[in-house]
Amino acid sequence: MRPRLEDVAAHAGLSAKTVSRVLNNEPNVRESTRRRVAVSIEALDYLPNPSARSLAANRSFIVALLYDNPSPSYVMEVQTGVLQVCDSYSYGMMAQPIDSSSADLVSRVAKLISSRRPDGLVLTPPITEHPGVIAELRTRDIPFTCISPREPDTFSGVALDETAASCDMVEHLVSLGHTSIAHIIGHPRHGGSELRLKGYAEGLARSGLLYRESLVLQGQFSYQSGVECAHRFLIAENRPTAIFAANDDMAAGVISTALEMGLRIPDDLSVCGFDDTPISRQVWPSITTIHQPCLDMGRIAATELFKIIHHNVKANMVLANYSLCVRASTGKPSTSGR
Amino acid sequence: MRPRLEDVAAHAGLSAKTVSRVLNNEPNVRESTRRRVAVSIEALDYLPNPSARSLAANRSFIVALLYDNPSPSYVMEVQTGVLQVCDSYSYGMMAQPIDSSSADLVSRVAKLISSRRPDGLVLTPPITEHPGVIAELRTRDIPFTCISPREPDTFSGVALDETAASCDMVEHLVSLGHTSIAHIIGHPRHGGSELRLKGYAEGLARSGLLYRESLVLQGQFSYQSGVECAHRFLIAENRPTAIFAANDDMAAGVISTALEMGLRIPDDLSVCGFDDTPISRQVWPSITTIHQPCLDMGRIAATELFKIIHHNVKANMVLANYSLCVRASTGKPSTSGR
């Protein structure tokens, strides 16, 4: 059988409680005692039983990551980041995919919490948008942090200045000489879509360009929606010289459509995306995009969460850094063209 | 406070043990009693405390998914499948990324098992290849199943007939008229690479074509390795008319390189991949590939695992179905060309 706390205590010639104190980094233990315990733990190869700990302490030592995102790379990166931090706190992480459009989302989340009893949650878009879920968590007073919520001011966690990033992207296009820049909006239920659209508009304004309805279409963040919107833009009389899609998947759709139509990228059309997902590096030409540090964001969200769980400190909303990745899909508009 | 088992028992006018029996679907309970318990559980909105259950039953009710795979979509799909099955058994799942090339892999796995104490494990490539890990699990007598192990006969879990699939792919190319078909091998530490190479060779043999060393290069499953191998193939005197990459990422690299060089796909070069990952649908032209049902494979691996954990039944090696997805990147070789 495995050694128990009691065995460690016997080995060290101490009481179980003292060993427990050492294990949980509690104060009021002499440093020399601490050492003796550490030696015995090592000697017996002792590891605490998580169930017993949880039962007695009335905590699960588990964090839940809630997601409902079609992008596997996004979820994987965030998950990896959260896991890293959880590991460092000897916490477990449970990945919880959940259909955020289902009518009984709130009761599902409630059930999930009741059955698994996580000590805290990390929420990702678009679950961060759901007022019912937020209300439920706040009512139950269960710690949580958000990644990229629509209104960062009212949450703890991490966000990106997506508006500024989009603005930068537009200015990049303008600096290349583009004046007819189209935008494909992201999924309507993701706060990011709105912020990126806002940044697009701001970028135009700053450059003295007009925001034109005809140059903006609603997408869904999916490759297919990129294809469809691109088609509509590109068969138009006066097609834009650049298309800024609100994410990389849609940008890839734009590229496919353009190539299919025989256009050259970036000579006939510049294309850019957002997120810096693997696809932006794996299509030809490679896509100019905004790097979103998902791994870091997962780490930060978890770190902020542990401030609440562990240190009983108030968590903050941290702003992560983005960067513009200029690649092969953007260039000067051809003077000939059209 | 939450209701406990005892409260349910009191409400139903029964003993705690009887309620416990119902909860765990044990036999020797009258059907009418079962109903009474169910009613009380419903009435009190009772949910068992997982820690207490685990402690008393000496089981964690948790399954661990071990992975070390660069493809986020692969891991996500498998994870989703495993999660679905775990949910249906009221089990939790812990995702456990682990560096399979680290020297102390075995001790890491051992530690992971000792600290989290999962009731079973699902192993994915390339961890399935590691004899030390397998030995450790067998020594500890902890249930596990494998997804796509190199030698399916000696494991339980799920596999694909990757050799047959590769063979089919080659025959597809041959049927289009190709006679000069190159292959890019996958990562050397993945069993699949070997099987796919074998299928490539078989496909050639069946079609009466010669296996030529000069038409086979070692890749790494990465986009970049696809780019490099493609370059070497395409600058050759007698370049192949088709390149079969052992996965989609490498195929995407081949496509980029070919387009960069001004080749038309599939007119000047046919390209195909393996896995049917999202990228195969999101590049232009879309990639002909083999569909690997990762979600199902995750489900199957978990289902087989629960045969051992729950039913104490022997698990099997299940063969999942693949299918050939013919898309836009393969076609007849142009008679003009070259």
Place this chain on the structure above:
DNA sequence: CTGTTAGCGCGTTCAC
């Protein structure tokens, strides 16, 4: 078929 007793391994309360 059902109930009783004991204990899983740890943290908490309070005493010293």
Place this chain on the structure above:
DNA sequence: GTGAACGCGCTAACAG
């Protein structure tokens, strides 16, 4: 600074 007794909520072994 340290220790003893108790209880967390549930299941196992046995009795009936």
